[in-house]
Amino acid sequence: MRFNRSLHGGYRTRRHMVHVLEAGLTFIEANNPKNRPSVKGFNIINGQLTESSDGTTFESKNPALLSDVLGSFPLSTKTDVDAALDAAHAAFPAWSATPAPTRGQIIGNMGRLLMEHKDDLVRLQAREIGKTLKECGGEIQEAIDTCLFFQSEGRRLYGQTVNSELPDKELFTYRRALGVCGIINACNFPSAVPFWKMIPAIMCGNTCVWKSPQDSPLLSFALARIMHQAGLPDGVINLVHGKGSGAGQHLINAVDEGRVNKISFTGSTAVGKMIGEVCGRNLVSCSLELGGKNPLVIMPSANLENAVEGAYWAGFGTAGQRCTSLGNLIIHKDIYDEFVARLMDKVHSTQIGDSLEHDDVLYGSMLSQKYADDFLQVIQICEQDGATKLYGEGRITSENKPSGFKGIPEDGVFMWPHVFDGVTEDMRCFHEELFGPAITLVKANDFDHALHLANASPYGLSSAIYTNDRLEAYRFKTGIKAGMTGINNSTTGAEAHLPFGGVKGSGNGTRESGIWVIEAYSYWHAVNDELSGKLQLAQMDVDEIEMVEAEVRWDELV
Numbered sequence: 041m042r043f044n045r046s047l048h049g050g051y052r053t054r055r056h057m058v059h060v061l062e063a064g065l066t067f068i069e070a071n072n073p074k075n076r077p078s079v080k081g082f083n084i085i086n087g088q089l090t091e092s093s094d095g096t097t098f099e100s101k102n103p104a105l106l107s108d109v110l111g112s113f114p115l116s117t118k119t120d121v122d123a124a125l126d127a128a129h130a131a132f133p134a135w136s137a138t139p140a141p142t143r144g145q146i147i148g149n150m151g152r153l154l155m156e157h158k159d160d161l162v163r164l165q166a167r168e169i170g171k172t173l174k175e176c177g178g179e180i181q182e183a184i185d186t187c188l189f190f191q192s193e194g195r196r197l198y199g200q201t202v203n204s205e206l207p208d209k210e211l212f213t214y215r216r217a218l219g220v221c222g223i224i225n226a227c228n229f230p231s232a233v234p235f236w237k238m239i240p241a242i243m244c245g246n247t248c249v250w251k252s253p254q255d256s257p258l259l260s261f262a263l264a265r266i267m268h269q270a271g272l273p274d275g276v277i278n279l280v281h282g283k284g285s286g287a288g289q290h291l292i293n294a295v296d297e298g299r300v301n302k303i304s305f306t307g308s309t310a311v312g313k314m315i316g317e318v319c320g321r322n323l324v325s326c327s328l329e330l331g332g333k334n335p336l337v338i339m340p341s342a343n344l345e346n347a348v349e350g351a352y353w354a355g356f357g358t359a360g361q362r363c364t365s366l367g368n369l370i371i372h373k374d375i376y377d378e379f380v381a382r383l384m385d386k387v388h389s390t391q392i393g394d395s396l397e398h399d400d401v402l403y404g405s406m407l408s409q410k411y412a413d414d415f416l417q418v419i420q421i422c423e424q425d426g427a428t429k430l431y432g433e434g435r436i437t438s439e440n441k442p443s444g445f446k447g448i449p450e451d452g453v454f455m456w457p458h459v460f461d462g463v464t465e466d467m468r469c470f471h472e473e474l475f476g477p478a479i480t481l482v483k484a485n486d487f488d489h490a491l492h493l494a495n496a497s498p499y500g501l502s503s504a505i506y507t508n509d510r511l512e513a514y515r516f517k518t519g520i521k522a523g524m525t526g527i528n529n530s531t532t533g534a535e536a537h538l539p540f541g542g543v544k545g546s547g548n549g550t551r552e553s554g555i556w557v558i559e560a561y562s563y564w565h566a567v568n569d570e571l572s573g574k575l576q577l578a579q580m581d582v583d584e585i586e587m588v589e590a591e592v593r594w595d596e597l598v
């Protein structure tokens with residue numbers, strides 16, 4: 041077994057993940073210029089590979105090479121989602137009764153299998169959603185880190201012993217599983233985020249129905265296969281594929297039918313609010329990780345070279361398609377011109393292209409055609425509201441491409457990097473998440489104004505400041521309304537053992553990752569054990585303590 045953490049190239053060029061995808065997958069004749077394999081994919085319900093009940097399918101396409109079809113996948117129906125829920129309910133009693141250290145052991149096996157197949161998973165992920173190999177390497181590592189963290193958490197999952205106010209009586213707290221969890225994630229982090237959700241869910245003894253993102257069904261299938269290969273019993277995690285308002289909506293509707301005990305969702309704020317309403321009226325707990333318009337503040341005392349690098353990465357890494365990507369870049373007026381000039385030098389030199397074919401690209405394609413269409417639509421609001429475009433010409437084509445583009449633009453959906461200047465608080469582009477390679481530049485008069493601007497959007501996910509003034513850093517840290525803050529760092533960069541999540545429009549206050557996420561997948565059960573052999577009533581049968589008259593002569597002491 042190799043333990044390869046290297047993120048810088050060196051990935052093996054094995055073309056098939058046959059060892060992971062075996063067990064019934066049919067390889068369809070590939071019809072793309074690279075002759076890459078295409079498969080017939082399945083749902084996994086109760087450990088069985090199944091098609092959709094009505095036989096309908098959809099395709100997964102490589103957004104960096106649209107002629108490269110990774111496979112066709114079941115367009116799951118209500119019947120399929122119901123079957124997955126049945127399996128999850130049936131598996132729950134045995135799984136929740138399995139000792140937590142054993143559950144942790146299986147999770148540890150998952151982490152080791154991810155390490156073993158890391159290179160293949162990295163390439164598969166890059167092929168399915170167009171992110172760079174380096175970023176996909178970081179993401180699979182985040183899934184591995186999550187498994188290794190929760191392997192040992194299975195040996196803790198502590199409750200407490202609590203002293204009773206009555207004699208011969210003991211009190212305890214236990215963490216109990218919630219039941220069946222519905223898991224819905226976006227395709228921009230198609231391995232780390234579902235692992236953030238399902239690993240703690242199953243560690244706590246829950247079972248899951250996982251609706252895969254419509255743009256990464258093959259990777260989701262490979263991950264679910266690995267989970268089973270690690271020793272996960274059938275029915276504990278059930279995978280259903282689907283598109284748009286299909287399978288995901290059926291899963292949400294099942295909350296109204298009383299068949300789901302928890303929803304965990306990462307995606308848009310609009311859909312998150314809808315899910316929150318459905319869960320709220322049913323008193324079902326939900327974890328909602330939603331959008332962001334993450335501010336990054338640059339103050340005059342900052343190391344400008346580091347600040348430019350941090351802003352550039354936060355804005356354009358992942359083609360701006362992270363929920364933690366840079367939204368508003370808020371720059372102090374005294375360094376505004378110099379900073380923007382240095383940033384633009386970097387922007388002009390941006391290398392873009394299919395990372396499976398070209399080394400050293402900063403970012404690849406958009407996640408899919410739909411993400412590209414939505415981005416082109418939303419960036420129109422920048423100029424409509426009076427911002428000045430400094431750079432960026434929409435979709436990259438052969439006739440319209442930046443000098444750093446590598447490859448044939450029409451092969452996939454690639455975007456120019458965009459920078460909009462003169463953005464102010466009254467513009468829509470100040471408040472709306474653009475979710476693509478675009479930075480909005482905002483000028484601040486002083487620190488208080490910068491902090492005000494950083495807090496002025498409806499979101500509160502991530503945030504950052506570059507400054508070498510410790511008091512400014514402190515005031516930013518204490519004054520910002522956000523779930524995460526970087527000091528002299530970019531807006532991205534969660535680690536698997538820190539709480540991840542936001543405030544305001546970025547979520548409902550729940551957190552992913554680390555020990556904090558355990559709250560989201562368990563409830564506290566308080567137990568009292570009466571050993572006295574009689575009924576003792578709390579509060580009422582408690583011995584009264586009599587106060588003794590004090591003999592101290594205070595006036596002689598002072």
Ligand code: UN1
Binds near residue numbers: 229365531532534535
């Ligand atoms: C997301 O975009 O949904 O900190 C998750 C980061 C990543 C996770 C992003 N580790 O940007």
